[in-house]
Amino acid sequence: MDESSRLFAYITKKPLVYVCRDIERAFILPPDTEGYFIVTNDTPDGRAIKEKAVENVLLIKRSENENLISTDKLIEHPQTKKFLKKIGANSITVFKNDSQIEKSARNVGVKILNPSADMAQKIEDKISQVKWLGESARFLPKHEIRTLKDIKWDGKPFIIQFNHSYAGEGTHLIENERILNQFSEKFPNREIRKAKIIHGPVFTSNHAVTSNGVVHGNISYQITGLSPFTDNPFATVGNDFGLPKMILSKEQISKYREIAKEIGDKLSKEGYKGLFGIDIIMEEKSCKLYLLEINSRQTTNATFESGLQEHNNPGKLTIGQAHLMALLDIPVAGPVVEIRNGGQLVQRITKSWQEKNPRLRTRKLEEKGFRVFVTPYGSSGGKSGQEVVRIQNSDSLVVSHAKLNSTGREIAELLPINDVSVERLPKEATEIVDGYMSLFGKRCPCPYFNNTKGGVRASLKVSGGKGLPEEIEEEVGILMLRAHIDKEKMEAEDIRKFMIDHKIGVDCSGLSYNILNAVRKSRREKSLRRSLSYPYAKTPWRKIIARFRSIENTNVKTLAHDANSVQIKMQEVRPGDMITMIYEDKAVREYDHLLVVTEVERHDNEPIRIRYVNSVAWPSDGIYGHGVSEGVIHIEKPGEDITKQRWVEKGKEGEENYTLRKAKEAKVEVRRVNRC
Template sequence: MQEFLTFLKKHPVVYVTRDIERAMGLSFDTPGYFIISNSTPFAKFISQGRKNILLIESEHLLPTFDLLQREETESFLKNIASNGPNPSLLVFKPTSQIERICTQNTWKLLNPLVSLSSTIEEKISQIDWLGPLEYLLPPHCVDTLENLDFEIPFILQFNTSHTGTGTQCISDIKQLNALKQTFPKRPVRALKYISGPTFTSNNVVSKENIFLGNISYQITGISPFTNNPFATIGNDFDFANRFLTDTQKQKFFDIAKKVGEKLQQDGWLGAYGIDVIVDKETQELYLLEVNARQPASVPFESLLQKEKTSLEMPLTIFEAHLMSLLDFSIPYQSIIPLTKGAQIILRDAEIHFDAQKLLSWKNQLESLGYTVIDTPNTEDGTELLRIRTKHGSFISHEEKLNDEGERIKKIFE
């Protein structure tokens, strides 16, 4: 690990992000690691005036593209370059706008090309991209809505979505016909409805290796944390470890590796995530999603891993992500394993942003021993609070909160 820290000093990286939590996979005291983010109470608290962190003041939270356009950002980057090599930039999720502004300013962007990530993530192009791996998906078809004929109930997905916003469960013909009338020419992906729990993992592709991350249960659609039945609201490593059999875990890793090998063939570097569902009836595993980017739970997984760092296996998922993007030869074969830990997220949905309420809830939750990260988001579906436990769990069985989870839920009711 010391070799990489020495390398980073000579090849500085600036993580530009709307939400500073996305950059918390590496210690803020790491030489050569810089951050540009919005100035929020949480960001101010954890940055503690560090010179390697630029917090930009604004009336509202600025997206990454807007942060890159600020004069403070340009000055910050010039100052880093004046004291050493030009820094490389890293963002949470790149866009064509971000790529364009980096090109205009001759800033090196470490993230893989948007054209590739979009092909992989978008629901329709993903099927062609998977090619011979298409069989990993549930039974499915692609068609325009006006021509779609699929056995009800089924899952309908528009080409692009985020945290469940482009996904619907079609349960009757009236619901389908209403969509056909509204969007007759729109292409969609239809998948067989499968009842069962969903699990996820964060993984990393380097030039030499594929690092398979830890499996967590994907907490989804529980009120009052969200009003969207398909919205992801957390991860539970403890429940995944208890629920899945050794055979199912191995099959999950086989899917993750096959996807990673395909990414590697296409020149991908860095983190990617997969979502996998377990069929309640057959116990078969099916691939649901491929997230071609740093998944949102990478910093949390990395923080849990730091608690277990050993000389034999010191690598976290974020460190593997950053090393791969920098084309640093990783001297390890695997990352730190986890069997405990969970987080649950309160989204702006049934409950809307209210600064006083959020502060009150945060204080209550922290008094119970949880780590709480607050974000002053005001848009529907965005994160308000992240509630974390390092050693516990929030799930007793599928879609059912345990006593700890219920205790948190009652605070919001």
């Protein structure tokens, strides 16, 4: 008998009831499973599910203007008591246990299967968690527990976390003394966890503590802080199961499992049972893993993971089934079904929230085949940061850290819930950018290459820093064959080191030329080779050579010349425009530089965020850290120069952002290539 079969055999004899405010939280099992029952609020999604599982679902109605009925009140509702008696259930499970839920359960005379509220809170709260972790606190970023009034600004940004937080809402970036003073004045005696800022991708995973040990779920990439889904840079807005295999090495995955096992073993010793989740960040510079968070409960993405597992391999063990078996003391050892793909995005209420009937906005998504869940928060007293819409897909939604793929972008475009419009590069150009960011289908950004430093003349485009992604992959493949190296067995970082050691990469003008040429192709305009002028080619012979070897003879000054492009105002910027940096002062020892605008977000027709891509080597990158990189310019001072705005790249801003430092020393213009 399969492990999951033991669960189904058990609940057909002893009914299992899940009580929750939002019905999607109960999809830890399919809602039409025999012996599995759900008590929840009467919502459109709830009614749609009840049509398919009439006997299994009890929907509790509320008044038209009433917010969602809380879990504790659902437990004590007269209809619930009658329902439990009818099916002969004397125990329930919930999404997240608390003291009020426990009180309601005692009043009704039912047992809660989840771990006690006191235990869960001790483990999950940011202050008590440090003490509970003990020796395992070594996995956390460098931190200290202090009251806010005792923290002094030392000139370096840091993170503060309040004791209670949910989905990143209790985490705040202290980037200057003014922000610190605002918190200190409002909560002077509040204890917080002060932590070092770690820049890099975040991963999350679900695990179940059972009587047989810890059953490990799949690692997913946590999509965090992406606009227009949230205003909060720390808020979770989705997760993706495809990206971790492109980002994490085998050694990092092994370290990740080591952290998860140690946390799970500690929970087991506490008498904890069922699901817990962990969030882990990979520091981009050192590639070291740090534990960010422990969720001592069912996580919000556990139902999505369980659904993907059921879809991919029906009848085999899911993480949701392992959770319920642990709560019911049914022996289970795992493993669960492996997931290689799939992603979800979450729209939260933002400052620019407009839509009062989100369901009207989601029909196009459903027509496209996405699975959509709409919560009632947007139309019934929703607060900033609350989830409104969840969109799920069986394929990945991101192509690299903090970057949606074409499917993810399609969701963002079909879900215009905020009054923020987003304009992006055409598909042909986006594929070029994605190719440079993820060579060989891995998280392998193309290294930076400067032809001036390399001393390469009359060479192949690839050898001169001008190759397209597919040309670079082909050349690297040939070099690896000659060296008897199997690239399929190499990690992304090893491939990058090989490329850098063999002087393969792309420079800023080569990157820009190929992207801009793809933009023109999408518009059915003349190619850059046929339309560019070469004002710096002084002889007829040089002009002929430039025409035939266009990309090799196109540098930043050529593209920024009035013969080839026109200067525009920052307010007019569009995807496909350039931000050029020309160093006119000979004392400044910098190479001219160029950024290509990939995305523009507007509010009231004014740009609020400009995203760009460039190929660059920062001094802090060392020998192997440089290459194609994406950044964002937050327009916080609309009437001022673009260099006065907030630039963020590689997690750095202000003086730590080398691209911005370069810009401040140069003549910076926003330019648009002439159309013809």
